[in-house]
Amino acid sequence: MIPEKIKFGCLTKKGMAEVHERSLPQLKADELLVKQEVCNICTTDYQQWQGLREHQGYPMAGGHECSGIVVDKGSDIGNTFEVGDRVSILYDYCGICSQCKMGEITNCENIKMFGKNYSNEYYGLFGFATYFIRKAKSFVKMNPKLRPEEAAFVEPLGSVLQNMKKLRLRPGKDTVVVIGAGTMGLLNAAVARAMGGRVIVSEMMDKKIDISRRMGFEVINAKEEDPVEKVMEFTNDLGADVVILAVGATAANNQALKMIKKRDAKISLFAAGYPAPQMDIDPNMIHYKKIEVIGTFGSSLEDYNDAAGMLNEKRIDVSLLIEERISLDKIQEAFEKANSNNYRISVMLQQKTV
CATH class of the missing domain: 3.90.180.10 (Medium-chain alcohol dehydrogenases, catalytic domain)
Structure with missing residues (x-):
């Protein structure tokens, strides 16, 4: 009725x-x-x-x-x-x-x-x-x-898929670091893995570290370890191909700049922060290292439909x-x-x- x-x-x-x-x-x-x-x-x-x-x-x-x-x-x-x-x-x-x-x-x-x-x-x-x-x-x-x-x-996953399309991940080649293991951080991590990336998650909260490990990711405990040093250790000092900022925080933004590889890395500013966080970036660094700093927000109609398909086919849990x-x-x-x-x-x- x-x-x-x-x-x-x-x-x-x-x-x-x-x-x-x-x-x-x-x-x-x-x-x-x-x-x-x-x-x-x-x-x-x-x-x-x-x-x-x-x-x-x-x-x-x-x-x-x-x-x-x-x-x-x-x-x-x-x-x-x-x-x-x-x-x-x-x-x-x-x-x-x-x-x-x-x-x-x-x-x-x-x-x-x-x-x-x-x-x-x-x-x-x-x-x-x-x-x-x-x-x-x-x-x-x-x-x-x-x-x-x-x-x-569907809606949050659609926004993640838009991010991934902008990042153009290379299956089997790219190491992706996700800073922040909240819902959106782990959605990004799960999709990056589904698309063939090696994924490392950096987080400070015990509960979120535990969930990250239960989902099968390599995890950095940022409360006890230096995230930049650990990324370099995990990558044999090469650095990350991609860093996804799933928290809006100045400290995280500046960590991302230090943990990327020497050339052609990508940083995704996925999360907004209130008040707005800062990022201490030198334009010449972007120029000479050929860094892509990517902004992403919302979803296209294609993203929504792709997200529905991914959930419906259980390609992501x-x-x-x-x-x-x-x-x-x-x-x-x-x-x-x-x-x-x-x-x-x-x-x-x-x-x-x-």
Whole structure:
């Protein structure tokens, strides 16, 4: 039975997450109605909860790492999606601006990523809603055998794949160092390994070091060892071909400059930091050593589809990156735990957890 009203998680101010209620909109011809099962709390979400992204606005009905089941579809959908399909969402996009025509849908010129696209009152994508209606083009179909929490990794994995495409890894040749073993760091590490790279992970926190080792990576304990010296030791003093900065920190940025090889190395500035970190880089060093400093953000439509395929075919295992499952009615607790340097906290939208 489709409800007249839905419940959804919402950030109302710094440090405050609440459950609100609103009417379910009318389904249009080009839309799907999805019973949303789960939404994982990502860095963007909890950084606003921390008060580090006040510019995104309140009230924020956020969440974008979610998955669910199609329960109804508009008259124009055809057989692309069927009732009962498991789906994951993409960011909204217009499909007609210059960025969208190039596939760069997270840079859409007409639809603001965290704007008031579904409500005159609330910002955000309503990822933490029990049910929601979106354009069918904003979904990808997922393997029904995947756990919903794992299917919800399409968006973060898509951003990792964009990074990897820019890095142009050489299978069997490149040594990749990932600084930071949080969710996004280990996603980068897992994809780099799947693409044939030798992967070394540098991390300070014991729990994250343990998860990195359980995932089978070579690990540097940055709390006890000098990461630059260890990278040189692991590579016989050659240095890394690629360094991925999965933390936004000045110290990590400057470590990356010291652990790369002498020529033709690449550094990916994957993570943002608030306040913005610094990087003590000499332009002549970039010139003479032919270093590529790469910025990456968001995903193209191709990246999203590739991410869905990678998850659906189980070419990457994200199960160890799911820390805990908490019900929607305890969303404040969920954000408090996400704030404690954990991996993904999955907000369960259809059931209470114990």
